[in-house]
Amino acid sequence: MLSIEDLRFSWQPGKPLLDLPSLSLGAGESLFLRGPSGSGKSTLLNLVGGVLSAQSGSIRLLGHALETLKPRQRDRLRADHIGFVFQQFNLLPYFDAIDNVLLSCGFSPRRAERAGADPRAQARMLLERMQMDVDEVAGRPAAELSVGQQQRVAAARALIGAPELVIADEPTSALDADTRDDFLALLFDECRRAGAALLFVSHDRSLESRFDRSVDLIEINRARAT
Amino acid sequence: MLLKITRASLWNRRFAVALTLFTVAISVALLLAVERLRVETRRSFASTISGTDLIVGARTGPVQLLLYSVFRIGDASNNIRYSSFQELAALPQVAWAIPISLGDSHRGYRVLGTTSTYFEHFRYADQRGLKLARGAEFAGIGEAVLGAEVAARLGYEIGDAVVIAHGIGNRDIMVHDDQPFRVVGILERTGTPVDRTLHVSLQSIEAMHADWQHGVRIPRRPTAGDGDASREVGHDVHVAPATAAAAPQTITAVFLGLKNRAAAFALQRQINEYSGEPLLAIMPAMTMAQLWSLVGVAESALLLVAWCVVVAGLLGMTTALVSTLSERRREMAILRAIGARPWQIAALLMLESALITLLGTALGVSLVQLGVLLLAPSLSGQFGLHLQPLTFTLRELGLVLAVLVGGQIAGILPALLAYRRSLADGLTIRI
Numbered sequence: 001m002l003s004i005e006d007l008r009f010s011w012q013p014g015k016p017l018l019d020l021p022s023l024s025l026g027a028g029e030s031l032f033l034r035g036p037s038g039s040g041k042s043t044l045l046n047l048v049g050g051v052l053s054a055q056s057g058s059i060r061l062l063g064h065a066l067e068t069l070k071p072r073q074r075d076r077l078r079a080d081h082i083g084f085v086f087q088q089f090n091l092l093p094y095f096d097a098i099d100n101v102l103l104s105c106g107f108s109p110r111r112a113e114r115a116g117a118d119p120r121a122q123a124r125m126l127l128e129r130m131q132m133d134v135d136e137v138a139g140r141p142a143a144e145l146s147v148g149q150q151q152r153v154a155a156a157r158a159l160i161g162a163p164e165l166v167i168a169d170e171p172t173s174a175l176d177a178d179t180r181d182d183f184l185a186l187l188f189d190e191c192r193r194a195g196a197a198l199l200f201v202s203h204d205r206s207l208e209s210r211f212d213r214s215v216d217l218i219e220i221n222r223a224r225a226t
Numbered sequence: 227m228l229l230k231i232t233r234a235s236l237w238n239r240r241f242a243v244a245l246t247l248f249t250v251a252i253s254v255a256l257l258l259a260v261e262r263l264r265v266e267t268r269r270s271f272a273s274t275i276s277g278t279d280l281i282v283g284a285r286t287g288p289v290q291l292l293l294y295s296v297f298r299i300g301d302a303s304n305n306i307r308y309s310s311f312q313e314l315a316a317l318p319q320v321a322w323a324i325p326i327s328l329g330d331s332h333r334g335y336r337v338l339g340t341t342s343t344y345f346e347h348f349r350y351a352d353q354r355g356l357k358l359a360r361g362a363e364f365a366g367i368g369e370a371v372l373g374a375e376v377a378a379r380l381g382y383e384i385g386d387a388v389v390i391a392h393g394i395g396n397r398d399i400m401v402h403d404d405q406p407f408r409v410v411g412i413l414e415r416t417g418t419p420v421d422r423t424l425h426v427s428l429q430s431i432e433a434m435h436a437d438w439q440h441g442v443r444i445p446r447r448p449t450a451g452d453g454d455a456s457r458e459v460g461h462d463v464h465v466a467p468a469t470a471a472a473a474p475q476t477i478t479a480v481f482l483g484l485k486n487r488a489a490a491f492a493l494q495r496q497i498n499e500y501s502g503e504p505l506l507a508i509m510p511a512m513t514m515a516q517l518w519s520l521v522g523v524a525e526s527a528l529l530l531v532a533w534c535v536v537v538a539g540l541l542g543m544t545t546a547l548v549s550t551l552s553e554r555r556r557e558m559a560i561l562r563a564i565g566a567r568p569w570q571i572a573a574l575l576m577l578e579s580a581l582i583t584l585l586g587t588a589l590g591v592s593l594v595q596l597g598v599l600l601l602a603p604s605l606s607g608q609f610g611l612h613l614q615p616l617t618f619t620l621r622e623l624g625l626v627l628a629v630l631v632g633g634q635i636a637g638i639l640p641a642l643l644a645y646r647r648s649l650a651d652g653l654t655i656r657i
Contacts (some may be wrong), residue, residue, distance in 0.1 A: 040588045051562065051652040072567065079565020084653065086563070088554045092231070094238035099230075106227035107565040141238070157564075169654070 007057035019223035030198040035217035050074030079108035083158025087170040090154035093143035111161025126156040148179040162194040232577040241400030252588025253539030253594040283479035285504035292513045295479040298336040305476035322347045324481040351596035361411030370407040371425040374415035432474040539634040540636040547640035571648040575641035583633025
């Protein structure tokens with residue numbers, strides 16, 4: 001579903017940041033990508049999301065070679081097939097939880113269609129599965145929610161319309177241990193239910209064992225090794 | 227979706243947005259108010275006199291003749307002979323002729339000597355004639371008809387006595403207090419200089435000046451038993467009383483109405499070449515246009531200043547939007563991650579400026595309408611400016627559209643910045 005080959009990227013010529021011989025992710029698979037900050041993982045996510053393009057090499061997502069697509073097509077691919085959850089501040093602070101979830105459908109007709117006849121009902125259902133009290137948070141701006149609640153709303157937004165890939169970038173590092181475990185369990189359940197592959201980026205090795213596979217970015221990145 | 231985001235985002239920052247909105251509203255209100263006053267001033271100016279085809283006075287500048295004969299501004303350098311007036315009135319092309327005599331005043335208001343033809347033929351605005359609000363026209367010597375403002379400001383009523391001063395100005399040093407006038411009529415408001423004028427008969431003016439030479443009173447030497455009826459005026463010139471007063475020597479100007487307006491050019495030429503004495507004939511409409519081209523500069527300057535205020539208001543909006551961009555980088559990154567294209571981020575900013583300009587303009591228009599509604603009565607009373615409340619002219623619509631376009635142009639810079647930043651930031655912002 002996602003395969004990376006001979007990917008090279010540098011911000012400045014002569015100072016390569018990423019040089020990945022190969023990295024792949026199967027449909028529905030969960031991959032733990034370990035890497036400390038500064039290891040180039042944010043850059044890698046921007047490359048996979050199609051916001052940046054590499055100097056050489058190839059990223060194939062669902063059969064599309066990103067390097068051959070125009071920016072417009074990459075934006076469309078991202079909107080239709082990838083759900084993102086970041087470390088913090090995932091939500092538009094002035095929208096309530098439901099409207100934040102529905103944002104994904106607003107920018108992708110495909111995901112709006114896959115969310116069913118009533119995307120709003122779908123959003124409520126996802127939030128409930130994420131153990132949110134929907135009636136309590138409805139109509140309240142997202143800025144008023146706790147960090148744990150915000151991350152669950154972000155997960156629901158990443159999952160609505162069943163994208164093939166969910167990319168989570170340190171989604172638990174702002175949470176305490178209990179909340180973190182609850183959140184991870186819910187995220188796994190829902191990715192499985194939606195049939196989405198999960199690319200999980202973190203420096204926290206204690207989470208590693210829950211994933212199908214684990215890769216250390218520093219080990220596979222030749223740019224760092226040399 | 228974009229509109230929904232814009233609305234929620236603006237509402238989230240409603241306090242700052244409201245300030246920006248008021249800035250735009252006030253600048254738009256100012257622009258429309260200046261435009262309103264400009265149009266109305268021009269209309270009011272143009273409606274000072276109508277129906278008069280030619281104004282004739284002593285030879286001077288056309289604008290000067292118009293100023294003193296119609297606007298009561300400045301003084302005539304010379305008078306014209308009464309006999310010239312009689313000749314003009316008798317011309318076959320002339321339908322009517324109004325003699326006017328200026329030079330005296332009452333507490334700063336000009337006194338105009340004329341005949342009943344003035345009330346009959348003088349027209350202002352859209353061929354409107356003078357109407358008496360109270361009382362009657364003057365019939366004899368010592369009777370005065372007041373303009374509406376004179377009566378209102380000085381509190382005169384029918385039957386009050388009015389003392390007229392020689393010359394112009396508030397300081398009534400040389401007063402014709404031997405000849406007090408009685409108010410017999412008060413005119414309806416016209417919004418023209420007529421409101422600020424006291425009207426008396428030519429004979430009254432003549433009688434008043436009978437004892438005066440060169441602006442100085444000549445002591446009266448009583449002659450045998452005649453009393454008031456017989457006077458000796460300096461230099462042993464005898465003037466027959468009453469009847470003599472009925473035939474004035476000089477007047478200041480003449481308003482002419484022609485039977486056929488097309489004859490105006492030819493008659494103007496004929497009068498200007500009159501051999502009896504140096505005369506000047508002007509066509510009021512043409513000289514008014516000439517005068518307005520002088521006054522109009524101030525008017526254009528005012529409008530220019532109003533536009534500058536609008537530009538300042540819109541620049542204020544640009545500044546406000548640009549200053550929000552850094553704190554909204556996260557918002558932009560979230561939208562990018564969800565799949566928003568960079569142009570959609572830019573469109574958000576354009577929508578914001580459009581909404582602020584639209585609401586601000588709507589508020590500004592409402593402010594002007596409300597202001598006119600509240601101020602129209604007092605403006606009409608004090609300045610003769612008749613502003614129409616709850617109207618919207620095509621020209622004003624044009625101004626409003628221009629402001630809306632300007633608002634959109636003002637939104638280009640923040641939109642462009644947001645576009646470039648969202649491309650540079652990508653999905654994750656390093657702060």
